[in-house]
Amino acid sequence: MKSRIMWSVVCIMLLCTSMSGFSQGIEFFKGTFNEALTKASNEGKLVFVDFYATWCGPCKQMAEKVFPDEELGKYMNEKFICLQIDVEKEGWQKEAAEKYNVTVLPTLVFFKVDGTVVSRLAGAREKSELLNAAKVARGEELSFEKLYDRAKSKKDLTDMQNVLKQAPEYVGGLQGMEAQKWIVRIDKLYNEYVKAKMGPDFINKEDLGIVSRFNKKNVKDDAVMEFITKNLNTYLEKLGEAPGILLVEYNNNIIGDLAKAGKNEYKKYLDRIKGDLKAAYDIMPTGSKLTPYEKFKYYYDGMYLLSYKKDVPSYVKLMGKYIETMGDQMGANDYGEIAQNMYQMTKGKLTNDQLGQLKDWLVKALQYDNIVLLDKINFVTMLGDTHKALKQFDEAKEAYNQAYMESMKFESKRQMMMVQMVIKRKLQALELAK
Incomplete structure (x- = not known):
């Protein structure tokens, strides 16, 4: 019995050892940057450094999803001394971040043993990108x-x-x-x-990704976009919804640019929503009994009235009909977008009655719970601007302060600081207006 118990203990220990050694991912050195350089020199390796901050969302993503990868870890541990540097930690870590001008987080840097930078990546990366960059740093793959x-x-x-x-x-x-x-x-x-x-071999995930990055988003009758439109059914069958979403974005940009410029030609591209691009727009949920064509027609006809005809009363009337048609299917973004269009395209030059209507739409938008944080901050800030224009200074200050407090919920410290800087300026301008 005793020997069987001992054997069980040994098996458990071996199992635990095996599990702890499995899928370890990158093993980060615990010493200083200079110690990492020395160790790399002794072992004939390069140094890889992950510059991060504890509050950085993309840094956490890499720590949770990329660095633990088994294949990546095996390669990086064999070829590099890997180190993490907290850019805000006083001492050698903060000094290293300043010395190598780390302004984006995370920043991923490959070093020679003398501290010379071989290459660097700004921002989070997928496993494949990081692995390729590591191989390039070692000369195993061609540089860019x-x-x-x-x-x-x-x-x-x-x-x-x-x-x-x-x-x-x-x-x-x-x-x-x-x-x-x-x-x-x-x-x-x-x-x-x-x-x-462009041809049958062009219909693949990699090339669609390239098109989405590099193709101009507002060029009428673009050859690449027309190729995707012509072969839309094949694209949707092979690659899912992504090609359709790309076409919707492209066509909406064309319609918006033409409507803002006061060109009736926008209606030609609006008609494509129920024509050759119908399969693409059918992917987009309207959240209402309206068809995609009907919903976007309200939106872009309104944009045309505001930007070209400067006809705010007709816009308010059209949006009132839109809200009535949508009924209880109106959402935060529906109210927020029609308010934002009216405010931005008139540059806030509205009568008190029109400002009152704008305020009403914004208040309704903010009653919903499922608003994206940045949208919520935009709506609250715009509400503050509206109160200011109505000379309701106390209400304006309250709205700006609310926007400031909401900005503290950002994971990105940089984004939080940028938004807060804008709000502080608005608060200062409000004091002067008083």
């Missing part, structure tokens, strides 16, 4: 610049596709003229690529 040169010279579609897939993260880490130079190069390469590739 070399891959671009090869793609440009050989016109190889696979190389061109790889360049376009990697371009956002590479160009995103550049600044000033260097960034602008690469934007021009990538735009040219994209145009060459889609022109050569």
